[in-house]
Amino acid sequence: MLFWILTAALVAMIALLFGLALLRRHPEEETSTASYDVQVYRDQLSDLEKDRTRGVISPEEAERTKIEISRRMLEADRQERAGKDLGRRAGEAPRGATVAAFGVVVVLLGAAFAGYAVLGARGYGDMPIRQRFAEADTSYASRPSQDEAEKQAAASRGPAPAVDPKFAELMEKLRQAVAERPGDLEGLTLLARNEMAMGNFRAGYEAQKRLIAAKGDGATGEDYAQLGEDMVVAAGGLVTREAEAAFATALDKEPKNGLALYYIGLMMGQNGRPDRAFLLWDGLLRNTPADAPWNAPIRANIEELAWLAGEQNYTPPGTRGPSAADMANAAQMTPEERMQMIRGMVEQLNDRLASEGGPVEDWAKLVSSLRMLGDTGRADAIATEARSKFVSDKEALAKIDAATQAPVGAAMGPMGGGAPMAAPGAGAMPGPSAEDVQNAAEMSPEERQQMIRGMVDGLAERLTTEGGSAQEWARAVRSLAMLGDSGRAKEIYGKAQTALAGDAAALAMVQQAAEAAKVAP
Template identity: 45%
Template structure:
């Protein structure tokens, strides 16, 4: 199949259009110049008619013309004079423009047409064939199917510096590694602890091995959350890239629990990365409508879905983010107006409620970050460090860990 962008016909049409536009503009200039060429003749007619009126008046004064005849002749000549004067005014006051006055507009027209062609040759793609929607969708599907593997993509990333570890935690990790061998261990609790803590430390290879072993040992009793966590390990290792291996883990999770929120979010992210924004939005919109405010993926989904909808050609605005429970900056500021005893009781009560709810029900990374900041304000550094360690063991997504790390910095917890 021959496309117009691949054949001389495209350039023939483009050149003809450009030449036609330039020709029309130049012809309009020449027509204006031709009209202005009438001005000298009209100026001559005006002068001639004025001379005729002066001659009639002289003949009348000498008595060679009767007054009635002189009046008739002056009326006729005056009529012609007025007509000539009006025509001269319409053509620009009777002065013929200089020839050079048309050169600059003509050059500007040619420069605009030539510049447009030049810009297209520089920025456009003259040989690009027509791209109907079906072809673009097929190309995106092929791009997703043939995307780079986990190992290949990770190898292309710059090295990541090792995360600093407190000596006490490092000693505990050494004991855990010695007790749990991902190659042969049958200890589900040990494998789960090893996978989560290795992932929290950024040791994604050992974390992946432990989590894969955990899933294998569970066998038919595995849960969707097990496969989602494996996918999160791979996605974090690849810097948010959803590789084919991560996709396989997500598929396994959705086969067990088709409405798993985390799996649907990451699966939509895979389509968005591959250019299938329509499929990403089709997954994300119902997920956004039913996502609880404290869901771990709620904040990042709300940030990304509007852009995905725009790229999918859909007019969509996500619902506003609800206020998170617990003490915020406004509440702490309001407490500053109270008496010291009342202020301390108010802040302690709000912090206690938030801490108890997170311990029993859990919550998003934003609430854990808020609790860490609040404990830092109260000067309870040891407790803040405990909450920080627990939060880092609970969350593995890069965005969540960044929120928690920022809260630790605000609370004055040295890393």
């Protein structure tokens, strides 16, 4: 209440001063420049008379000078009188203008009160930059430990979803195999990923720690970044001190590791330093592939983060690939127009890789896309070029080899007389019959979606119970993700890793599909 009393008193005082300024008359006693000149001329006449008396100046010269001074004095006196008359006329503002000005003042003061009532925070102290930084440091230092954060996350997360009994049995066998062979790097990798996929987060990052210990000095920055991410997931999204230490080690080994930079930026944002978070995230958008897994969450938050960081006119760097409008237009195209658009996108990818280069995922995508378009000659040539660029990276070579197994002409659809359009990496499996296609054409969008969902569920069920090829696992992962069922897609991805354990090329193909669908851990 005291705040409003003081504020009202200040407003009343300001309004009073405005009113007095509008209503007061200009004082007539103010000495003008003309009156000062008159006084000067009078003094000159007095001095002139003294000089003539003393004989300093002749009577003729004194008379001429007196006439000139008198003329100037009369002119100054005329200007003085004219100024006083004008001052009397302008001394008081017109009544209408005074009332209007007073009304404007009242409206402005009232708007200030109303604006503060809506936007202000009475009793909230100032927040200078030093205080904000001090509070950010306090928040950073007082973060909960990994154990505390996991307990809080578990309480809010609720019970874990039920696990398929067969998958649980396979996981138990994997745990026993890793226990018998603690130095088995591939087994530890599979164990860490699948424990995370099952929701056993602590067991997942503990397995990742064992993997890093088994690798020793050979552990990469990516290994430590994965450990940090697993710990963040276990902590419900909070970057704890322990997770930060893992990311710091990752950056010591690989200063440009995108995953570690993303989570360090997230940590900055969580602890009141949006300025630092913005610099890290904006750098990732500009310097990493557009389909990098961290770019989607960055783009969803970067504009708000930029505003908090003081970047008022920030525009995120452009994305590569089709926009939402492009996809909407593609849905209305004829098959010929759609195929032309696809070829244009493939050529753009080819030109970018030729001029700028890119990650192995982009090279694999280009190879598989060219094969699906039926251009096997170019696909083989580009695969050879890609192998020369990643000759020392076995995992990258496996991804390129997997891309060379993409079905030829799968994207041609009815135009080429081949199979209906399929996702990259899809394998040969019985497709819909001509009768199925005819029935689908007569369905409503809801019925057609239900039919597609049934086909995908059937494929996933068959793979879970009977197993299948890498192409089929990849198709199931990608299809579930496209239907919006990311949770089931992650589950199928985890089962595929277990089912295809030991086959590097097959695992690479499934991993490529999971990364493209944004469901890879």
